[in-house]
Amino acid sequence: MRDIIVTELTQGLQGIARAFAHYLPGLIVMLIVVLVGWVIAYLLKVIVRYVLRLTKFSKLSENAGATELLKQAALPSSTELVSRFVFWVAWVGFILIGADALGIVGLQEYTSRFFLFLPRLFVAIVILFFGLLAASFFSRAVLLAAVNANLRPSKLLSYSVRFIISLFTLAMAFEVLGVAEGTLLIAFGAAFGALMLALAIAFGLGGQDMAREFLERRFARNRRDEKEDELFPL
Amino acid sequence: MPEETLLSDEFVRQLINVGEVDILIGLPTYNNARTIQQVTRAIQAGILKCFPRERAVIINADGGSQDGTPQMVTGASIDDIWSASKVYALRTLHAVSTQYAKVPEPGRALRTILAAADLLRARATVMISPDEATIEPDWLQRLVKPIYNDNFDFVSPIYRRQRFEGVLMRNLLYPMTRAIYGCDLHEPFASEFAISSRFAGDFLNQDIWGDEWARVGPEMCLTISAITGKYRLYQVFLGMKAHGNRTARDLVFALRRTVGSLFFCLDRTFPSWSAVTSLQSVPSANGHCEVKPEAVKVNRKRLREMFVHGVSELQPVFRSILTPGTLGELQNIASLDGDQFRYPPDLWAKTVFEFASSFHKSVINRDHIIQALGPLFRGRALSFLLENRDATEDQVEHSVEALCQEFEHTRPYFLEVWNHRK
Numbered sequence: 001m002r003d004i005i006v007t008e009l010t011q012g013l014q015g016i017a018r019a020f021a022h023y024l025p026g027l028i029v030m031l032i033v034v035l036v037g038w039v040i041a042y043l044l045k046v047i048v049r050y051v052l053r054l055t056k057f058s059k060l061s062e063n064a065g066a067t068e069l070l071k072q073a074a075l076p077s078s079t080e081l082v083s084r085f086v087f088w089v090a091w092v093g094f095i096l097i098g099a100d101a102l103g104i105v106g107l108q109e110y111t112s113r114f115f116l117f118l119p120r121l122f123v124a125i126v127i128l129f130f131g132l133l134a135a136s137f138f139s140r141a142v143l144l145a146a147v148n149a150n151l152r153p154s155k156l157l158s159y160s161v162r163f164i165i166s167l168f169t170l171a172m173a174f175e176v177l178g179v180a181e182g183t184l185l186i187a188f189g190a191a192f193g194a195l196m197l198a199l200a201i202a203f204g205l206g207g208q209d210m211a212r213e214f215l216e217r218r219f220a221r222n223r224r225d226e227k228e229d230e231l232f233p234l
Numbered sequence: 235m236p237e238e239t240l241l242s243d244e245f246v247r248q249l250i251n252v253g254e255v256d257i258l259i260g261l262p263t264y265n266n267a268r269t270i271q272q273v274t275r276a277i278q279a280g281i282l283k284c285f286p287r288e289r290a291v292i293i294n295a296d297g298g299s300q301d302g303t304p305q306m307v308t309g310a311s312i313d314d315i316w317s318a319s320k321v322y323a324l325r326t327l328h329a330v331s332t333q334y335a336k337v338p339e340p341g342r343a344l345r346t347i348l349a350a351a352d353l354l355r356a357r358a359t360v361m362i363s364p365d366e367a368t369i370e371p372d373w374l375q376r377l378v379k380p381i382y383n384d385n386f387d388f389v390s391p392i393y394r395r396q397r398f399e400g401v402l403m404r405n406l407l408y409p410m411t412r413a414i415y416g417c418d419l420h421e422p423f424a425s426e427f428a429i430s431s432r433f434a435g436d437f438l439n440q441d442i443w444g445d446e447w448a449r450v451g452p453e454m455c456l457t458i459s460a461i462t463g464k465y466r467l468y469q470v471f472l473g474m475k476a477h478g479n480r481t482a483r484d485l486v487f488a489l490r491r492t493v494g495s496l497f498f499c500l501d502r503t504f505p506s507w508s509a510v511t512s513l514q515s516v517p518s519a520n521g522h523c524e525v526k527p528e529a530v531k532v533n534r535k536r537l538r539e540m541f542v543h544g545v546s547e548l549q550p551v552f553r554s555i556l557t558p559g560t561l562g563e564l565q566n567i568a569s570l571d572g573d574q575f576r577y578p579p580d581l582w583a584k585t586v587f588e589f590a591s592s593f594h595k596s597v598i599n600r601d602h603i604i605q606a607l608g609p610l611f612r613g614r615a616l617s618f619l620l621e622n623r624d625a626t627e628d629q630v631e632h633s634v635e636a637l638c639q640e641f642e643h644t645r646p647y648f649l650e651v652w653n654h655r656k
Contacts, residue, residue, distance in 0.1 A: 059597075062554075137599065140551060140598070140599075140602055141599075141602065143547065143548065143551070144548070144551070144602055144605040144606060144608075145605070147540075147543060147544050147547050147548055147608070147609055148485070148486050148544075148605060148608045148609070150536070150539070150540050150543070152543075154543075154547050155547055231398075231401065231485070231532050231537070231612075231615060232399045232400065232401070233400070233401055233402035233403075233485055233488040233489075233611075233615075
């Protein structure tokens with residue numbers, strides 16, 4: 001009885017040792033790849049950070065309003081965030097390459113999927129960034145035009161423009177990522193429609209007087225308008 | 235854009251028919267049918283009266299008028315003026331019109347006229363505003379004579395205005411140009427001026443024409459080039475300044491054309507102006523004309539409202555442009571009641587200088603910086619109106635002089651923010 005147990009245990013241990021011996025070279029290769037990957041990813045992070053600082057990326061992200069958003073969410077600066085993102089993407093990529101060396105069935109498929117997903121992720125991030133930049137630019141342009149035209153709901157107009165462009169950007173980014181395309185399309189359509197309906201109702205009911213005043217000023221060209229605009233700057 | 239592509243073949247053909255000239259009168263137009271005949275007649279009368287022996291041409295650079303303005307320029311008959319003045323020109327007075335674009339663009343118009351002047355070897359080029367309803371025939375003589383007789387390169391006008399007109403000129407353009415460039419030129423943005431062939435040729439060859447700000451406000455660039463290029467400057471009194479069209483009231487448009495191009499020029503001419511240490515006066519031919527005071531139709535309540543609204547709504551924009559101290563002071567002013575409202579000269583000078591520095595550093599889109607100045611300028615305009623409500627013309631001039639000195643006093647601060655901020 002005792003001999004049988006010892007034999008079984010020995011065989012089991014031998015099996016484990018054989019399996020370990022089978023996987024050991026792969027494991028060593030994986031560890032080396034992960035380690036080298038970490039070094040390369042770290043170098044990439046340093047290079048990206050340097051290039052972003054050189055190209056004054058933080059100023060661009062400040063203009064896009066991304067810096068403000070990051071501050072509110074207690075996240076690091078945009079330069080730091082992008083360089084960290086590059087580090088993690090590169091390192092995770094190396095970890096997956098290393099894991100391939102273990103020869104685990106099915107893992108190779110996930111690895112190739114990850115690498116196929118990367119360009120889409122990059123495009124989505126670029127869309128998101130430039131979308132935010134456009135939202136910030138146009139909302140500021142609307143705000144300035146409205147203030148100079150003495151339109152009272154200037155902030156509301158500006159926020160509306162920012163919201164609509166951001167919504168478009170987000171929808172485009174998610175579409176590129178292929179995340180819940182159908183749901184997103186419906187949600188976007190519903191949100192956009194609701195916004196337009198709300199604006200129509202708000203302006204139709206709440207802004208009757210304002211609309212009348214605006215139209216009178218714009219088209220009736222009464223004398224009141226003449227009196228209001230007699231400042232010759234030059 | 236080289237001259238060959240700037241000037242159309244048809245226009246060059248017409249210029250060749252004209253031949254060399256002594257005086258070229260440039261008329262940049264866009265839908266000016268209301269005033270153009272009066273202006274053209276005044277020019278023709280000026281040439282008949284003052285330069286009957288000179289070879290002269292009127293060049294009309296049109297930006298796509300739909301109201302027949304170019305036809306009015308080329309079709310204006312000189313016969314009526316002959317019979318009225320009993321003076322006959324000894325030379326043919328040509329009038330040539332060209333459409334340089336389908337939409338008006340001041341830079342392109344000026345460049346077309348200067349290119350024509352270069353081609354025709356004009357000794358003097360005079361620019362006349364097509365809106366100038368108060369133009370008199372002898373303006374031409376006053377503008378051209380200093381170039382013709384005394385070899386000056388740039389003749390700038392001095393106008394008489396109603397007390398509360400030209401608020402931007404009096405509160406920003408003149409004080410700032412004087413403080414920065416150390417040059418006492420009263421109208422840095424002139425709609426009427428004359429330039430010598432030497433200066434016209436040099437200015438035409440500058441590499442500014444591709445820039446948006448030079449295309450919008452070339453007159454300002456011309457003035458700054460004349461100052462920094464050490465050309466011989468002269469000022470002549472022309473009389474009353476009139477405003478012919480509604481665009482003269484469009485503040486943002488005016489800010490773009492004048493302040494935008496002034497800030498643009500500051501960028502390009504830093505080595506020149508940073509070395510300026512003293513104020514140089516420009517020789518002037520003074521004159522006098524009576525000003526019939528007109529009732530001021532400025533809605534002060536609206537000006538104050540727009541200033542207060544602007545200061546509160548544009549805070550995120552101002553945070554990028556102004557220092558926290560200046561922004562804080564503006565917020566304090568915005569809380570002042572009606573007659574207590576005052577935008578002090580020192581704060582105004584600091585505000586303008588911080589805007590110029592932000593424009594230089596492009597902290598946000600440059601056009602947005604210029605637009606953001608609109609509400610603040612309205613505040614300063616209101617303060618100017620309130621300060622000079624019961625003032626005489628001389629007192630208004632004293633007030634402008636005090637503001638100029640405040641700008642000069644704040645100049646070191648400008649250099650500081652220009653070099654170090656952000």
